[in-house]
Amino acid sequence: MANKHIDELSGIETTGHEWDGLKELNNPLPRWWLWTFYACVIWAVGYWVVYPAWPLVTDYTRGMFGDSDRLRVQREVSELEALRATNGAGLASASLEDIRSNPDYLQFALANGKAAFGDNCAPCHGSGAAGAKGYPNLNDDDWLWGGTLEDIHTTLENGIRWDANDDTRISDMPAFGRDGILESGQIRNVAAYVLSLSGTTTEGADIAEGQTLFADNCAACHGEDATGTKDLGAPNLRDAIWLYGGDLPTVVETITNSRHGVMPAWGGRLDEVTIKSLAVYVHSLGGGQ
Numbered sequence: 001m002a003n004k005h006i007d008e009l010s011g012i013e014t015t016g017h018e019w020d021g022l023k024e025l026n027n028p029l030p031r032w033w034l035w036t037f038y039a040c041v042i043w044a045v046g047y048w049v050v051y052p053a054w055p056l057v058t059d060y061t062r063g064m065f066g067d068s069d070r071l072r073v074q075r076e077v078s079e080l081e082a083l084r085a086t087n088g089a090g091l092a093s094a095s096l097e098d099i100r101s102n103p104d105y106l107q108f109a110l111a112n113g114k115a116a117f118g119d120n121c122a123p124c125h126g127s128g129a130a131g132a133k134g135y136p137n138l139n140d141d142d143w144l145w146g147g148t149l150e151d152i153h154t155t156l157e158n159g160i161r162w163d164a165n166d167d168t169r170i171s172d173m174p175a176f177g178r179d180g181i182l183e184s185g186q187i188r189n190v191a192a193y194v195l196s197l198s199g200t201t202t203e204g205a206d207i208a209e210g211q212t213l214f215a216d217n218c219a220a221c222h223g224e225d226a227t228g229t230k231d232l233g234a235p236n237l238r239d240a241i242w243l244y245g246g247d248l249p250t251v252v253e254t255i256t257n258s259r260h261g262v263m264p265a266w267g268g269r270l271d272e273v274t275i276k277s278l279a280v281y282v283h284s285l286g287g288g289q
Helices: 031-050 069-093 096-101 103-120 149-158 184-196 207-217 248-257 272-283
Strands: 014-019 022-025
Touching (some): 069 272, 096 103, 149 272
16 A cells, blocks of 8 residues: 555556556446446356357267257258158159149249259359350240250250260251361351341351352251251251350351350259259249240
């Protein structure tokens, strides 16, 4: 007490600490702060007793209630898996048309298909299935291989140009330029003719020659009227819907080097219920036939 020092300006006792002539005032903590701190300490001790809190060597303290978010999630997942198995059992034996006509099956298939699409298909086709360059838009009614439920299911099951599947969809358009089938000028005229079918004009091109070349080289797959052949995966060239782009340089590039896009065969990678659900979901997006 004899060494107690009172600050002259504030009249408050100092702590005795001093730094370069600066002294610390010994102001007590506010009562409300102290009581809040004590309450938090008491609440923490109670939490340690009631809930899982402390890690041990091989386990952790379980708490009085034995509550666990992990166990709760495991129970919920198990319940969902059981529900999915129950609903999926009906889909496994039902035809695609039966699934579409049964409201309960349809509701489950759409929900299951949407989740499976997000996990497996969205990286290429987009989360909204609008596609991108080289990846078809699944919302429209333009289909390379057909847009019926069976067509979509077959495409999902076997993939496109998927070497590991013997029944995969195959369409091998020749690389007319790279393989020396047509010269560059001829390719340009064919491209100009193809673009003219959907209303695009190209200056300096011989459309008549392009039409003749198309009839000789392209009509066998795309059809004489260029509306495509779904059995061969040959696209409709009259609808102004382009998978890789509809400008002259891009069409010339397609004719010159061809395009051989690949889609995985999901049969064997996904169970049949999931593939059926995907087929129903994709069919429901707006372009299903």
